[in-house]
Amino acid sequence: MSSKIEGVFAPIALKIANYLDGLPKIYNPVFIACISTIAGMMFGFDISSMSAFIGQKPYMNFFNSPSSTMQGFITSAMALGSLFGSIFATFVSEPFGRRLSLIICAFFWCVGAAIQSSSQNRAQLIIGRIISGLGVGFGSSVAPVYGSELAPRKIRGLIGGMFQFSVTLGILIMFFISYGLGHINGVASFRIAWGIQIVPGLILLLGCFIIPESPRWLAKQGQWDKAEFIVSKIQAKGNREDAEVLIEISEIKDQLLIEESAKSVSYATLFTKKYIMRTFTATFAQIWQQLTGMNVMMYYIVYIFDMAGYSGDANLVASAIQYILNTVLTIPALYFLDKVGRRPLLIGGAIFMMIWQFGLAGILGSYSVPWPDSGNETVNIRIPKSNKPASDGAIACCYLFVCSFASTWGVGIWVYCSEIWGDNRISQRGNCISTAANWALNFAIAMYTPSGFKNINWRTYIIYGVMCLCMAIHVFFGFPETRGKRLEEIGQMWEEKVPAWRSRTWQPTIPIASDADLARKISVEHKEEGLMEDSNSDEIAQSEEKV
Incomplete structure (x- = not known):
């Protein structure tokens, strides 16, 4: 359709x-x-x-x-x-x-x-x-x-x-x-x-x-000249003979062939025996990202710092520091994803987030007191201003949680979900399903959190702490490593049912050509095509001269 x-x-x-x-x-x-x-x-x-x-x-x-x-x-x-x-x-x-x-x-x-x-x-x-x-x-x-x-x-x-x-x-x-x-x-x-x-x-x-x-x-619309021009301008300042340009155009052609064969692929295909585990993994990756509790820290940060005993400008300044940390700590994740790998970063991030969530729950549970005249039914507990060490401890847990998320699950899940499919025929529909799951959980958490604060206050953080523990376990047993692996290799891992904890050292059973080999092959084919075209042109010219 x-x-x-x-x-x-x-x-x-x-x-x-x-x-x-x-x-x-x-x-x-x-x-x-x-x-x-x-x-x-x-x-x-x-x-x-x-x-x-x-x-x-x-x-x-x-x-x-x-x-x-x-x-x-x-x-x-x-x-x-x-x-x-x-x-x-x-x-x-x-x-x-x-x-x-x-x-x-x-x-x-x-x-x-x-x-x-x-x-x-x-x-x-x-x-x-x-x-x-x-x-x-x-x-x-x-x-x-x-x-x-x-x-x-x-x-x-x-x-x-x-x-x-x-x-x-x-x-x-x-x-x-x-x-x-x-x-x-x-x-x-x-x-x-x-x-x-x-x-x-x-x-x-x-x-x-x-x-x-x-x-x-x-290219999909048949505008190959424009497509090749754009690729050459982006990758080689307009040089259409550059090896990277030739590889990119070749990959686009292969991709279109794959998409042509994928016309029979529907959303139901994602739930067949071959692809069900990939769908389950990618969808849960997005669900777990929301269940870390990060959006609670972002959407309702003012409420959290109210509970910690901060108010007015002090609350907003403390919130600003958290947002700065969130931005700055996102940058190292771009480096460590390729240096350390996806699995260690996600497992470590989940464990640290669990620690800070439980820490925040423990501090609020131990030192907060009822606050019936807060003027906001959502916030009904508060750490007394006289107990500054407890307030500072609660804020520190928030900061450390955000640092743990930003440097691991913040960027890592979006990159991971784009790699995990191992088959371009299903990746577009698969990404649509997993992204929709992310937004659905985003809506549910944003909707639930104020009521959670109202009814169970500090215990809300225990729920997210438990979720962080669950996701660390799930990543260890169910998330294969994708760092440094080609699409074909990831597909082989799924088909061979390689255990996730062994995926880091796994080697493909079917050899896959390197970039250098691929570039040489495409370059030779391109030159041969050019020589054939020149040869055909010479033959035509010679026949015209004879005539």
Whole structure:
């Protein structure tokens, strides 16, 4: 069905692509990633634009002090929109191209931000957040794919990790904007902050006119000359004879052949005997990332620090430090993923996060006291200000938890889920399923957390601590190592049912050609094709002379 839809809309899609190509293009892969990953920055903007104000009096007074359940729904409305946006994105990015999908992402985001900024009641705020979420859903599905399709292979991991880094940077930038505007005593504080969210949407919208289309998508539309031109500009400054360019074009051709054979592959294929374990692993990888409790620390950081005895500017300053740590510690993960490997990083990260979650629960459980007149039913316990060591200990656990997450599961899961399939025929549909699971859990956690704080307060962290222990066990027994392995090797591991704990040292039974061998082979084939063309031209010329 999807291929028929693509065939019907192919002429329209090419007209749109030609229109977007009207302006000069910039082919630097890092610049292209900086533009496309603004979609991730939008997600970060949304997190801190809400977390910075939910404890402020202007917000509470204007929206009539939302109950725990209502605040949970307001916060999670963005994730609900993102869930549907990530599903619908496939029906746009495949027929019409990656850039148009990013433009739609920017459009929904700007409209949603405008509605939020002008909100007159809770319903309008929720609608605005759902619409913004649709944009984030489009961006989270398309931007990583677009980056991987354009990036040279040598820096594909870096470009892939930039999406998560952009999320953390967006959280940090928007929090400081909100912190400054929070000193305005009135509704202008959150209205201006939510209105400023339009800016990254406009930058993404305009940026789509100066970045190229995905060469893989162009090749799929039969635009091989354009595809080869873009690859050569990105990888070799326009040299179409460069070995890396030849390998990339060859891989695109192989990929299209695989996709042609994958037309019979449906979502049901993911649950067949051959692929069920891959689907289970990738889906749980995304579920576990949410069950670490990281989004509790991000969305409801103000509540957490209220419980720890911080209030006013002291609360916001402490929150800012946490956001800075989240951004800075994302950078080492881009290095350690390839240096240390996926499994050790994920197992170590889960164990450390478990320790800090239990530590936070223990401190709050031992030193907090009831706080019935907090003015917010969600926060009903607090460590007395007289017990500063306990408050500092609670904050330290929060900081160490965020450092553990940012340097391991934050970037690691997105990279891991893009590698684990071992078969390009199912990876697109598989990624759609696992990403949808991530957004579904994001919605559930954002919705549940305020009620959890209200009813079981500090015990909430015990739940996430137990989850961290479970995920460490699951990674050890069920997550094979993918570092340094080609797609074919990962596929062989699944087919041979290699135990996850032995996957690091496992060697493929079927030899796979190295990059150097592949480059030499393609170069020879390319030259032979050229010689054949020259020979044919000479024969034609000689026959014409005889005539």
